[in-house]
Amino acid sequence: MQLEECDKIFAPFAGRPLLAGFSGGADSTVALLACLRARDRYNCPVTAIHFEHGLRGEESRQDAAAARAFAGSCDVPFREIPLGLSPGPGLEERARAARLAVWKQLVTEFPGAVVVLGHHADDAVETLFLRLARGSNVSGLAGMRPVSRLDGMTILRPLLAFPRAEIEAFLRAQNLRWRTDSSNQENTFRRNALRNIILPEFRRRIPGAAAGLLHSLETLRQDAEFLEEAARERFAAITGKRETTVEFWRSLPQALQIRVLRYHLSELAGREVLPPPAFLARLRAVWSDDSAEAVRIPLSGMCTFLVHRGRMHPADDMPLPGPEVWRWRSNPRFRWGEFQLELHPFSSADAPPTLFEARFDAALLPDELVVDRRRPGDRILPFGRTTELSLKKLRIDRKLPFDYPCPVLREPNGRVLWAPGIRHSACAPLSAATTQAVEIRLRRPDDGALPPEESA
Numbered sequence: 001m002q003l004e005e006c007d008k009i010f011a012p013f014a015g016r017p018l019l020a021g022f023s024g025g026a027d028s029t030v031a032l033l034a035c036l037r038a039r040d041r042y043n044c045p046v047t048a049i050h051f052e053h054g055l056r057g058e059e060s061r062q063d064a065a066a067a068r069a070f071a072g073s074c075d076v077p078f079r080e081i082p083l084g085l086s087p088g089p090g091l092e093e094r095a096r097a098a099r100l101a102v103w104k105q106l107v108t109e110f111p112g113a114v115v116v117l118g119h120h121a122d123d124a125v126e127t128l129f130l131r132l133a134r135g136s137n138v139s140g141l142a143g144m145r146p147v148s149r150l151d152g153m154t155i156l157r158p159l160l161a162f163p164r165a166e167i168e169a170f171l172r173a174q175n176l177r178w179r180t181d182s183s184n185q186e187n188t189f190r191r192n193a194l195r196n197i198i199l200p201e202f203r204r205r206i207p208g209a210a211a212g213l214l215h216s217l218e219t220l221r222q223d224a225e226f227l228e229e230a231a232r233e234r235f236a237a238i239t240g241k242r243e244t245t246v247e248f249w250r251s252l253p254q255a256l257q258i259r260v261l262r263y264h265l266s267e268l269a270g271r272e273v274l275p276p277p278a279f280l281a282r283l284r285a286v287w288s289d290d291s292a293e294a295v296r297i298p299l300s301g302m303c304t305f306l307v308h309r310g311r312m313h314p315a316d317d318m319p320l321p322g323p324e325v326w327r328w329r330s331n332p333r334f335r336w337g338e339f340q341l342e343l344h345p346f347s348s349a350d351a352p353p354t355l356f357e358a359r360f361d362a363a364l365l366p367d368e369l370v371v372d373r374r375r376p377g378d379r380i381l382p383f384g385r386t387t388e389l390s391l392k393k394l395r396i397d398r399k400l401p402f403d404y405p406c407p408v409l410r411e412p413n414g415r416v417l418w419a420p421g422i423r424h425s426a427c428a429p430l431s432a433a434t435t436q437a438v439e440i441r442l443r444r445p446d447d448g449a450l451p452p453e454e455s456a
């Protein structure tokens with residue numbers, strides 16, 4: 001491989017800061033080297049970002065030390081971000097969500113910054129297979145792109161044209177070493193099993209499969225770009241509108257419906273929204289029904305849509321925003337969508353907290369908390385228990401609706417601290433050793449309280 005082949009990815013972003021994900025592995029090392037070329041050629045400041053997931057003990061600490069040393073040798077500022085994840089169900093998704101929340105915060109600290117990730121051709125092929133199993137459309141199958149947008153961030157992947165073997169050969173030729181993550185051999189994770197067992201056998205049994213898969217990926221990207229451009233043209237007819245007509249949606253080919261709907265929902269929410277297939281299926285069933293009956297269709301984590309008399313619009317006043325960082329020690333009030341979180345003093349003589357009040361040991365809370373919507377797979381360790389429970393099950397037990405709008409409060413690693421109206425966690429509990437306690441209350445700032453139907 002030749003690093004200059006990456007230049008065309010960086011050229012349109014001349015002068016903008018590059019935040020390079022840098023684990024110290026082979027792919028992130030070459031991605032950082034590509035960033036250094038962009039620093040020299042396009043005046044792009046570079047910062048190396050290292051995530052410490054907290055899962056591999058001493059090996060993980062050695063990875064961080066090696067990454068810091070390499071960044072220093074390249075005169076690159078280095079930042080280590082502790083995530084503090086715990087083993088257990090949904091680890092891959094929890095880790096991704098935790099990293100995404102940090103990336104979103106980092107790009108606000110570096111105006112104009114773009115994120116650079118070291119994903120390569122083999123990663124893209126693995127994503128293709130995983131999304132095939134999930135039932136994705138062509139845009140999902142095309143997966144990783146050299147330049148993409150996610151929740152307002154620009155993400156560059158300059159190594160997608162190069163397989164892992166070529167990347168490692170490049171480093172050996174440069175006499176450069178890299179770190180190897182031992183957890184990559186743990187085949188209990190889906191991606192690892194695909195990487196280490198299934199794809200090697202697939203390539204062994206089907207000659208030419210390696211090149212064929214890469215060619216298919218490139219073709220899929222071209223097809224996806226064509227469909228997405230067509231969807232953007234159709235979306236122009238409803239841009240800026242909260243209310244749309246059923247006839248507009250009926251007129252779209254099915255291949256464009258899902259894409260135009262994604263643009264529409266993302267514009268309404270102010271963030272990237274990927275409508276699940278079940279939501280689209282319900283909409284299509286309603287769009288094809290000419291009855292005059294009003295139908296409410298909830299979209300988890302956003303709002304409920306009302307379809308009535310040939311028109312469709314959000315039934316709720318405001319869609320829920322995405323994750324936002326709350327530095328609660330310096331900011332006692334925090335606005336999230338139509339809700340407000342407030343810090344209040346309290347004493348042991350006060351009445352027990354309601355479901356919309358939570359009390360914590362301040363010394364045990366991280367300085368930064370994440371206010372977020374509920375997400376599929378969320379679990380919480382309820383106060384008084386030793387095992388986590390599904391937040392979905394707890395919501396159902398309280399007979400709360402599917403589109404229940406309240407936010408959740410998380411630690412930076414994604415763990416749920418408090419789900420207002422549902423359950424308080426056992427994290428950062430008050431005890432005899434507590435010297436500073438805080439009470440957090442959830443309010444709707446417009447009327448100072450939650451509506452009666454959402455009270456405890």
